[in-house]
Amino acid sequence: MTRKSGQWTRRQFNQALAVAAAWTLLDRRSLATTRPPLAGFAFVAAGGESPLDQRGSIQVFQVAGSRWNTVQALSVAAPAHLELHPHLPLLYAVHAVGLWNSLPRGAVSAYDIHPATGHLTLRVTQPLSLAAIYPRHAALSPDVRHLLVAAEDGGIYNLLPLAPDGSPGPPTAIRKEHGLGEAGDVKTARPRHVVFHPSGTTAFTADVGQESISTFTCERDSIRLEERTCSHAGAGPSQLIHSSSGSCVYALHAGDGSIAVHRLEGLQIAAASQILSSRRPDTARMALHPTGRFLITAGGGNLTTLAIDPRSGSLTAISSMSQQQHPAGIAFTPDGNHLISIQDDSGEISQAPFHAAAGIFDAPQIVARVEAACSVLFRSA
Amino acid sequence: MISTVDKQDPRYPVMRRGKNARFPHADSDAVSRIEVCESVADVTEVLQHTVSAGLRPTVRSGGHCYEDFVVNNPNGVLIDVSLLDHTTAAAGGKSGYQIGPGAVLGVVYTELYRKYNVTVPGGTCYSVAAGGHLSGGGYGLLTRLHGLSVDWITGFDILTVEANGKVIRRHVDRQHEPDLFRALRGSGGGNYGVITNFYFDRLPTAPQTLSTAGVSFPWETMTEEKFVHIVQTYGTYFEGRGQEPDTWPMFTFMGLTHKGPNGRIYISASWHDLDGKNDLSVPNEFLDLFLKCGDASAVDEALLTSHQIPTGRPPEPSPCIAGKHRYTTGPWLDATVGGNGGAGANGTTRGKYKSCYMKKNFTPDELHRIYAQLTRDIPGMNPGGIIAVDSYGGAVNKAHLADETAMPQRASIMKLQYQMYWQNPAEDEARLKYFDELYTDIYSANVDASHAGTPFHNEYYEGCYINYPDADMIRYPFWPELYYGQKGLYPFLQKVKKKYDPNNIFHHGMAIRT
Ligand SMILES: Cc1cc2nc3c(=O)[nH]c(=O)nc-3n(C[C@H](O)[C@H](O)[C@H](O)COP(=O)(O)OP(=O)(O)OC[C@H]3O[C@@H](n4cnc5c(N)ncnc54)[C@H](O)[C@@H]3O)c2cc1C
Numbered sequence: 001m002t003r004k005s006g007q008w009t010r011r012q013f014n015q016a017l018a019v020a021a022a023w024t025l026l027d028r029r030s031l032a033t034t035r036p037p038l039a040g041f042a043f044v045a046a047g048g049e050s051p052l053d054q055r056g057s058i059q060v061f062q063v064a065g066s067r068w069n070t071v072q073a074l075s076v077a078a079p080a081h082l083e084l085h086p087h088l089p090l091l092y093a094v095h096a097v098g099l100w101n102s103l104p105r106g107a108v109s110a111y112d113i114h115p116a117t118g119h120l121t122l123r124v125t126q127p128l129s130l131a132a133i134y135p136r137h138a139a140l141s142p143d144v145r146h147l148l149v150a151a152e153d154g155g156i157y158n159l160l161p162l163a164p165d166g167s168p169g170p171p172t173a174i175r176k177e178h179g180l181g182e183a184g185d186v187k188t189a190r191p192r193h194v195v196f197h198p199s200g201t202t203a204f205t206a207d208v209g210q211e212s213i214s215t216f217t218c219e220r221d222s223i224r225l226e227e228r229t230c231s232h233a234g235a236g237p238s239q240l241i242h243s244s245s246g247s248c249v250y251a252l253h254a255g256d257g258s259i260a261v262h263r264l265e266g267l268q269i270a271a272a273s274q275i276l277s278s279r280r281p282d283t284a285r286m287a288l289h290p291t292g293r294f295l296i297t298a299g300g301g302n303l304t305t306l307a308i309d310p311r312s313g314s315l316t317a318i319s320s321m322s323q324q325q326h327p328a329g330i331a332f333t334p335d336g337n338h339l340i341s342i343q344d345d346s347g348e349i350s351q352a353p354f355h356a357a358a359g360i361f362d363a364p365q366i367v368a369r370v371e372a373a374c375s376v377l378f379r380s381a
Numbered sequence: 382m383i384s385t386v387d388k389q390d391p392r393y394p395v396m397r398r399g400k401n402a403r404f405p406h407a408d409s410d411a412v413s414r415i416e417v418c419e420s421v422a423d424v425t426e427v428l429q430h431t432v433s434a435g436l437r438p439t440v441r442s443g444g445h446c447y448e449d450f451v452v453n454n455p456n457g458v459l460i461d462v463s464l465l466d467h468t469t470a471a472a473g474g475k476s477g478y479q480i481g482p483g484a485v486l487g488v489v490y491t492e493l494y495r496k497y498n499v500t501v502p503g504g505t506c507y508s509v510a511a512g513g514h515l516s517g518g519g520y521g522l523l524t525r526l527h528g529l530s531v532d533w534i535t536g537f538d539i540l541t542v543e544a545n546g547k548v549i550r551r552h553v554d555r556q557h558e559p560d561l562f563r564a565l566r567g568s569g570g571g572n573y574g575v576i577t578n579f580y581f582d583r584l585p586t587a588p589q590t591l592s593t594a595g596v597s598f599p600w601e602t603m604t605e606e607k608f609v610h611i612v613q614t615y616g617t618y619f620e621g622r623g624q625e626p627d628t629w630p631m632f633t634f635m636g637l638t639h640k641g642p643n644g645r646i647y648i649s650a651s652w653h654d655l656d657g658k659n660d661l662s663v664p665n666e667f668l669d670l671f672l673k674c675g676d677a678s679a680v681d682e683a684l685l686t687s688h689q690i691p692t693g694r695p696p697e698p699s700p701c702i703a704g705k706h707r708y709t710t711g712p713w714l715d716a717t718v719g720g721n722g723g724a725g726a727n728g729t730t731r732g733k734y735k736s737c738y739m740k741k742n743f744t745p746d747e748l749h750r751i752y753a754q755l756t757r758d759i760p761g762m763n764p765g766g767i768i769a770v771d772s773y774g775g776a777v778n779k780a781h782l783a784d785e786t787a788m789p790q791r792a793s794i795m796k797l798q799y800q801m802y803w804q805n806p807a808e809d810e811a812r813l814k815y816f817d818e819l820y821t822d823i824y825s826a827n828v829d830a831s832h833a834g835t836p837f838h839n840e841y842y843e844g845c846y847i848n849y850p851d852a853d854m855i856r857y858p859f860w861p862e863l864y865y866g867q868k869g870l871y872p873f874l875q876k877v878k879k880k881y882d883p884n885n886i887f888h889h890g891m892a893i894r895t
Binding site for chain 2: 129131154170175179189221222
């Protein structure tokens with residue numbers, strides 16, 4: 001992958017962060033607005049990143065403003081990732097396990113969410129295909145007919161059909177990846193993250209081992225490879241987000257903490273048009289603001305707001321807030337007024353008000369603590 | 382030429398299933414297509430295409446797999462190598478023989494006999510193929526005399542998949558990839574790649590005739606005391622006299638059937654005549670032992686193995702006279718390849734199997750449990766089935782072979798195969814449950830609490846046979862030790878697996894796990 005002119009160098013990026021940080025401090029007081037207090041349910045998965053003993057939980061909190069009250073602590077095998085059904089009160093959990101019912105495979109569960117209390121009730125657990133071990137991510141297709149699961153250690157994708165009530169069925173399509181490269185220098189497949197393009201059946205996947213982004217067409221009984229875009233050496237793409245218009249894909253790289261902007265030509269991923277390096281190569285997570293105007297990255301000691309150019313999709317750092325801890329997951333509330341982040345090391349969960357007018361955060365408030373938290377979602381009341 | 386059988390093909394309903402009608406479990410578990418290959422080049426092409434398309438390949442030779450390792454492959458590709466079925470002399474004027482994975486044992490025996498007057502000490506079912514059989518050990522009537530089939534294998538051709546997804550051909554023997562060579566000698570099919578050829582530098586001479594006689598005992602007059610006497614008589618023989626080399630040409634089997642009308646317990650002895658004298662004193666001595674157990678009857682056309690248990694009219698019993706057993710003697714080849722190819726061979730019968738290697742005679746507690754299970758009434762179900770007790774030991778028990786092959790069981794004197802057959806899919810659940818309970822109960826007698834329910838390695842047992850895989854065993858975290866022993870074989874196989882199949886392309890429910 002070549003770097004085009006006009007891209008950010010590491011030095012430029014860091015300078016912009018410093019400028020933006022100063023600007024943020026100056027203007028913050030003038031941004032006070034009245035906004036409805038946060039209300040809804042937060043779901044926090046814990047124990048999905050240390051799956052050997054299969055322990056773990058999903059903690060349910062009722063949230064009112066900055067008060068988080070525990071509603072339920074459900075014992076769940078290694079939940080590494082949570083997804084909400086967009087229309088139904090249903091939560092999906094991806095179990096990052098290597099054995100399910102004694103067979104080498106992971107699993108996915110669907111839980112009914114009690115609309116009034118937020119309580120979860122297990123509806124069904126669907127084992128993945130043989131050898132699909134340690135799945136760590138999944139995404140719902142835009143028509144909510146399929147769930148695409150990435151089993152990282154197995155190097156396998158599973159496509160699970162969803163019934164009209166959202167229940168996942170056994171995988172109808174399985175794709176087994178292999179390593180890439182020449183003998184002696186082969187990069188092992190480790191599919192880490194999947195995202196569907198809003199147009200329908202196209203999914204983009206980040207493979208942290210192969211160091212590539214793949215484009216697949218997912219139909220009922222096939223996951224067909226359309227294209228593979230190699231990332232730069234050492235990148236290790238670990239998370240993808242597409243812009244709200246669907247014209248760009250942002251790739252976060254676990255290897256060096258950089259973020260690449262890939263324009264889409266039709267549904268084809270172009271080589272990166274911009275690469276933003278990270279000050280510290282441990283940028284852990286990114287989240288798209290519901291307006292589609294900002295991309296937030298957490299890691300490298302900072303919570304950084306990147307403004308998205310609506311035409312080109314390119315990113316410009318506009319503010320940054322220092323954050324000492326290492327985030328394991330971040331998520332915006334659906335109204336975009338708050339960012340919830342969970343900390344890997346301390347298990348602290350914090351809530352930072354976000355001002356979409358300026359793209360800046362208020363100081364985060366610690367609202368709860370969940371040991372070994374790894375994924376968080378918020379559902380409005 | 383490759384023949385592709387996809388879901389639209391009229392052959393698909395037949396070819397998507399194996400010989401055990403239990404599989405595939407459901408339509409959604411079935412393969413998307415079967416690729417029938419005629420040559421190694423075909424297999425290479427199909428395998429490469431399958432791997433590149435991100436699909437899972439499974440491999441079939443004879444289709445007799447006891448569990449769902451082959452035809453349960455949702456939307457995957459079944460590579461059928463049944464047409465790679467040659468049995469010939471080694472190529473290039475070298476001494477020795479080669480056998481294709483698709484060659485069924487009946488044809489292997491016939492070809493080797495007619496062309497070279499040699500044989501493989503393999504199994505008893507005509508239609509079992511070399512591909513699975515020789516990968517998982519290969520045990521048969523001549524095993525006490527000549528060892529296991531894998532003990533004779535000196536090379537393999539195998540297609541494996543490199544880390545970058547490229548299919549490569551390997552010739553594997555003692556000098557080339559010795560680690561994979563050892564792993565292929567018995568750790569079971571479907572683990573490392575597609576075997577396209579088995580090589581043997583030499584093979585034992587085929588016997589001239591086979592003589593078989595038997596005794597049987599009716600369930601009508603059976604008591605627990607008598608049952609114990611019969612079964613322990615059998616075990617006592619193999620603990621002692623049966624391990625003396627002059628007895629090794631004898632294969633025996635004892636069929637412990639479930640109590641039922643006209644039901645009988647069978648014991649047969651088959652003697653391989655090697656020198657034209659057909660001296661039957663060893664099987665006579667063995668069968669005479671049972672005349673002290675009560676109302677023994679002779680059996681016309683005694684059964685060679687458990688797979689021939691009659692489903693229709695039972696054999697006609699007649700009185701037994703010491704030293705004068707009613708032998709059926711025939712040319713070895715006819716006796717070996719005769720019969721119907723074994724039960725469960727037609728793809729319409731449902732079957733379930735379990736196994737146990739025994740190092741010692743049955744204990745009273747164990748027999749008490751076996752008797753209780755075989756006499757148990759199960760409402761609404763005729764359990765059928767049989768516990769087949771095959772003689773073992775002899776040439777198998779050369780200890781050094783445990784280190785040279787992937788078959789660690791080298792100290793046993795008997796090998797048990799639990800078999801049950803039925804037709805109606807609606808009975809699956811109840812039958813599998815009953816069978817599991819029976820086995821769990823029996824192997825809770827002589828086993829410590831942490832391994833109860835399994836014939837785990839101890840002074841009595843040596844685990845289970847990988848060519849009789851039993852998916853019930855995977856609920857025990859120690860299941861690999863049951864099949865591969867406790868002396869480091871499984872970790873060795875895991876290393877081999879990682880090295881030669883780094884992407885885990887070849888996997889099934891009881892494959893080597895990395
Ligand atoms: C009626 C009957 C009688 C039997 N009698 C005996 C006996 O006397 N002694 C004994 O030891 N066993 C016996 N068996 C067990 C038999 O050895 C196994 O079931 C054997 O694995 C079947 O081999 P197959 O090729 O016919 O089956 P398949 O179903 O084709 O294969 C079995 C396994 O081997 C794998 N495999 C097949 N071909 C290849 C290949 N070319 N490369 C790599 N992997 C491959 C498959 O993927 C599968 O995992 C008997 C089985 C039956 C049904």
